[in-house]
Amino acid sequence: METLIEFFSFKYPNIKYVVFGTMLLSVSSAVVGCFTFIKKKSLVGDVISHAVLPGICISFLASGSKDPFLLIIGAFISGWIAIIVMDAIIQNTKIKEDAATGLSLSVFFGIGILLMTYIQHSGNAAQSGLDTFLFGKAAALVGKDLMAFSIIAVVVLITVFLFYKEFKLISFDPQFAKVIGLPIKRLEMILTSITVLAVVTGIQAVGVVLMAAMLITPAAAARFWTNRLSRMILLASIFGAFSGISGAYISYAAPSMPTGPWMVMVLSIIALISFFFAPGRGIVIRQWRRFSIRKQLLEENLLKAFYRIGENSGDHFQKVAIDDIQLIRNFSPAQLAKGLRKLRVNGYVQRNNETWFLTGEGFEKGKRITRLHRLWELYLTKYLRIAPDHVHEDADTIEHVITPELEARLEKLLEYPTSDPHLSEIPK
């Protein structure tokens, strides 16, 4: 707890820089990742992150120094080449996208490992620390390194801001973009370039293997909360920033812990929560909705049964016993008990010892459901010519879905009918 307070009070200036740095990295990756996500090419980030290694090594070999700018240039070039190779393979051979991706990724990385070990064994003192590129060390980001990578992250974000509309169009609808004359090739190049840049900087924080997560996971998580790109980017940025701060915090509070994996863990947990609980698209939410719908169905079907009983006897408000209800429609005793209780609570029925009867509201609702049921049955039999004995079940589900607007259209289409296929009256 103390460390948390200590951390956020920015007691030590270093913390400020580390937090700033990791946040920038995470946000720029998350933003770019949204575009690759939309294009369904999320794993491109994986390719780039593995492919930068040979570039870094060659740059070191050529210049003899670990100047971040030089290394970045090397990384950038080899990242780009990997993408070009990947595209060339897909365009010119029968090899499919997944294999081209995996091949590009792993071969470039293998070459990189070879070069890196060559450098390491060559006894060149300057080479130590070259392998931090592999694993990422967010806490080690200081001074010149931090400056370099922060500038790049800012460049990435500004570019996205400037070209937002164009990027959006070429990602969602490349055909249309072509038709209206956008310079697609050039825009793609810019987008690829900033993706490479975002990856190059992001690897500093989390390392090669996990870099893909910085691009994919925030975007995937954000997707579950919204359908709009602008909101998705915003959310992804927030998720990314949060994981960045967590990473900085962890590297401060537990220096022996690897920051990269923890950042990815935080992101993954956010993603899992989103997958399961995001309103609308979350798995658990959808299940729960289906469940609550079934409850609603039960109650409405009960009211329908009540109405039916009333029709048969002529008195809609008579006292009804459970057995009578079972005659109309087979409910399990548990369902019946639960349903009746709910109806009573909501004021649709009232209880009198062992019998139940409709209230005014219950009557209206029961009437409405019955009406929709019979309208829909009529539609199915008359308009779609489905056999009458088949429509009862179908209508059972559908009647609960029909809105007043749909109801009006149904009525009009069927020419304001008064009776259904079974010749029961359609209540007004």
Added chain:
Amino acid sequence: MTNNFIKQVENPALEIHDLTVSYDKKPVLWGIDLSIPQGSLCGIIGPNGAGKSTLIKAIMDLVDMNSGYVKLFDQSLDDVRKRVSYVPQRESVDWDFPASVLDVVLMGRYADLGLFRNPRKADKEAAMKALEMVGMDKYYKRQISQLSGGQQQRVFLARALTQKADIYFLDEPFAGVDAATEKAIFRILQDLAGEGKTIVVVHHDLQSVETYFEWVILLNLRLVASGPTKEIFTPALLEETYGGKLTLLTEVGELVKEGEFKAREKQ
């Protein structure tokens, strides 16, 4: 009022009862009810997106059914799989796959072979015979990537033929195929029907329906009609199939998918 345009038969090869199928939670087939006689050459007709492929896939148990059942020769699919042959759409397969024509046709024998046996001479002979029937026997060694669309379709048919099934389901076998191949395939199907086999074809070309099929199923999300071509293939019913007045149905389908049960005003 019953639908007079859906003819039911005795001892059907295929019987479908109240079949409703959803795709991605949206109902795409509503309450299909039909039966087709044995030994008939039958065409499934309807506009794009009508659910024709889905119907075949539901019969083959490749997609889930919401309600209803399917019977083949009065039994469930699992009990009669050996008597059923399925020819999927050509584009559902990657023709770059490293295989020869014979390799693909031999697959038709796999069901019979079971887990540990490999194709024997008898199987190869059966495969070659099937290739002969479709006129591709000289190509048995050819790589499938080097085949034209029509040739690929013939290979698919040959594969189905090696199964020596009693009922065949073909999904758009004439799509993107040259005229000669179409004629050749049709003749084979006709011969099969003549031998008492039942053939069900998803077909897209209205012009050839009357020539090819003796029984027609008109489908557009729901069954419009099913019966002998002469009776069913009429302008009125076609109008209904292709008329496209199903906005209400599709909208309701969407609502079911969303699980939207919007609060309705009290009246």
Added chain:
Amino acid sequence: MDAFWIILTGSLVAVSCALLGSFLILRKMSMVGDAISHSVLPGIVIAFFIAGSMQSIWMLVGAGILGILTTFLIEFFHQKGRLQTDASIGVTFTWLFALGVILVTYYAGNAHIDQDCILYGEIAYVPIDLLYNSAGDPIGPKAVVILSVVLILILAFILLFYKELFVTTFDAAYAKAIGISTTKWHYALMSLVSLTTVASFESVGAILVVALLITPAASAYLITNQLKTMLILSSVFGILSSFFGYWLSYLLDGSIAGAMVTVSGIIFAICYVIVRQRK
């Protein structure tokens, strides 16, 4: 003599990967293979702590379980979560790999496992680590023995179930129609990928297993139109990668695994050029 054992180990890994990889690329599951080769890490670490040593049956079990879990999660997010395939793969394997690295670091003090080793192994140690039989005589390097067993398993699998693999790979719908369960074979294949990954990770490292899964198979795919030839050719390319890779690493004094992958990449480049010339 050392060179022999090293090249042999590399070849065993390469051939196992080439055989499985041929099916992976034909099923368009290359990246799932990539995912599994990373995500088995937590399984290996947990198994290590149950068994207390690196070479044990528990590692294979741990890897197998993680492999199945990975396959299942990818499917789950895709089908139930309605998440697009590429993102399902990306989210799943990074999460599991991160978990693995955390576990490794957490226990790193006592362990022989370290990050470098996981990533690219150290095949040079193979000849030293011998397996002894009950009489106390060395049979051969442990890695060679384990890998040979895995390879035999894979060969048996492919030989016995060739036609099932063939039909489920070429035409899944037709396979299901004739009653062959595509799911079962999918999981079986992915389990073998996990096994191969863990058997290989000590020598070539988890990440480079991916290269050997895809590259020789892709090269063979370019050159031939017959599945049987593809399987054989990819194995040959794998062995060549191992052989020349060893010498390349000797020349440069660099990682043997890295060199093997580099050579496999060169072989691919050659095949690519050949195919383009043919056109």
